[in-house]
Amino acid sequence: MAQRWQPVEWKFEPANSHENAYGDELLTATFEHESGTTHEVSGFRYGDGTVRVRFAPPSQGRWTWETHSTDPELRESGTFEATTNRTETALHEHGYLVADERTLRHADGTPFFWLGDTAWSASTRATPEEWADYLDHRAELGYNVVQVNALAQHDASIPHDRLPFGADWEMDSPDPEYFEALDGLVAMAHDRGIVPALVALWFDYVPGANASWDYVYADRHPMTAAQARRLGRYLGARYGAYGTVWLVSGDSEFDEESLQVYRAAAEGLRDACTHPPLTVHQPGGQVTPAIANDEDWLHFHMYQSGHSTDLTGPRSQAHSTRTLDPPRPVLNGEPPYEDMYNRDPDERIDRRTVRAAGWVSVLAGANAGLTYGALGIWNWHREGDAFEAGEDRWGKSATWREALEFRGAEDYARLREILDGFAFDSLEPRPELLVTDESGVEAAVLADALLVYAVDGHRLTLRDPPTVDFFEWVDPGTGARRDAEVERQGDDVRVSPAPFDGDGLLVGRR
Structure with a gap:
């Protein structure tokens, strides 16, 4: 029994030692899911002289496999069942x-x-x-x-x-x-x-x-x-x-x-x-x-x-x-x-x-x-x-x-x-939101937020920013949060300095 997104290894004994086989394409293996999806991977020479294949099934269900080689001892086939991965990490849950x-x-x-x-x-x-x-x-x-x-x-x-x-x-x-x-x-x-x-x-x-x-x-x-x-x-x-x-x-x-x-x-x-x-x-x-x-x-x-x-x-x-x-x-x-x-x-x-x-x-x-x-x-x-x-x-x-x-x-x-x-996958840089172009100050918009980083946490003026529900300052060194004081001047928004020492992240939440 195998688990989805977990490597499974097969070991094969070649007919001879295949001296200097490191570079030889001794074996390839085809894996087919019950849905018809197929994957092909290469085998590799292990230190003990065996040839091995590693494959992590991406889907639950029944899999069949077959190896292909000029060496008859390396030609085999089989089946296995893949189940849900029991390891609770994002890599194993989402692939x-x-x-x-x-x-x-x-x-x-x-x-x-x-x-x-x-x-x-x-x-x-x-x-x-x-x-x-x-x-x-x-x-x-x-x-x-x-x-x-x-x-x-x-x-x-x-x-x-x-x-x-x-x-x-x-x-x-x-x-x-x-x-x-x-x-x-x-x-x-x-x-x-x-x-x-x-x-x-x-x-x-x-x-x-x-x-x-x-x-x-x-x-x-x-x-x-x-x-x-x-x-x-x-x-x-x-x-x-x-x-x-x-x-x-x-x-x-x-x-x-x-x-x-x-x-x-x-x-x-x-x-x-x-x-x-x-x-x-x-x-x-x-x-x-x-x-x-x-x-x-x-x-x-x-x-x-x-x-x-x-x-x-x-x-x-x-x-x-x-x-x-x-x-x-x-x-x-x-x-x-x-x-x-x-x-x-x-x-x-x-x-x-x-x-x-x-x-x-x-x-x-x-x-x-x-x-x-x-x-x-x-x-x-x-x-x-x-x-x-x-x-x-x-x-x-x-x-x-x-x-x-x-x-x-x-x-x-x-x-x-x-x-x-x-x-975060929707992030787009928006330097034009900043009235002044300064090193260490960057602005970006996301589908659900506006983010501005200021290396010294100083007062910011934003040029016609997208509408947000409220602004807050976040301390990037501690995670502390404080409401930001804002003043609207026409289409622009002036934001008070960060209420803590050092750098600050201005967050506009939608």
Whole structure:
């Protein structure tokens, strides 16, 4: 018996060992629901020599399956019944993610606001016990995505506890123990209703993908397009059944040469998965370039506003990305990370900066979601570790457990909680509502509300705003609410300053 939206695994014994079978398409499996709907997924080679298939049935009822292979020992068929999922999370109740014109949604159409956290380096470093503590903490706050590098993160704290292709970086021979450990991390996130968002190929595996770093794995072990396609197919077959979302690239500056490698990885992922939302993770300050935007496998946009107190980036990148054609959902997948250097060793990025960048991003048009990050967690730092690749650039690191308690993560959880009270999928940026154009002040309208964020909570004048029933100020750092005093001047509305220190969110409720 299977459960809807829970992976089921089948294990097959091949006729021979299929030496170097990592890249071979040994097996595909077709699953047909009693309604006639069919899905096809790829098999993958497991470390013990078996070939395995993972599939998460999206519907209740009777399913039949059949495998296809040139190896007669891998050709089998069968049936099973899928029941309602007994895990009480939105992911298991409403299903895996799809992208429409401006919104990420569950399979049943329920809007999904991406509240992610950044744990790029957990794949090579986190123990199961550490990972459980981390996930439980984030799930309790309401986080529903975790962004992790499927391979080794080049600027992680060291030493790595495990490596995807072994110490000799044999790119055609994945290390079985590494991917079995990654199996566990992905499954633990899925079990808690947290979507795994895995990076397939950070820039350091693709020659020429980012010229600003001089230490990259690609210098020694460049990945070809054929290897990237093989890796994509392998990752998709192994992790697609967990509802994984794929960041095909990481911090990559696309050109025609590197795009060939990333396209191959994306096609491998797409061919192997049942539910494969795909995006690219851009370097700081950049929007999706035209050559990547033209790719038919791209489902949504993820920009990185970068690690600075300057709030013009989160706004301008959201605005620019929303102008791309065709329209796709937009989210800020890397705002300023808490406790990182602000491009200056004498100043760290604080909680208020992180919070402001989040609200500015969302109201400027990145309403599909937001990802928090903290120095200490993304590099998975422990006491006594070295942070050689990043300390000069980003600062001396807290441990991941210390960083887990940084308060900025609570602010992003509060942001999601506030937006969940409205039709956030209907959000449209409306900068023209503001009489003055100021950095750190953003306005947006929703089907049931008007929202204005002001980084210093000052008096606002709104130009001919839509009719609302009443205005209130919300403290984004505490959630406290106070009625706002308003004065109408013709078509304009003047609103009193926020009645608390710091930033404020003006809410007009309909």
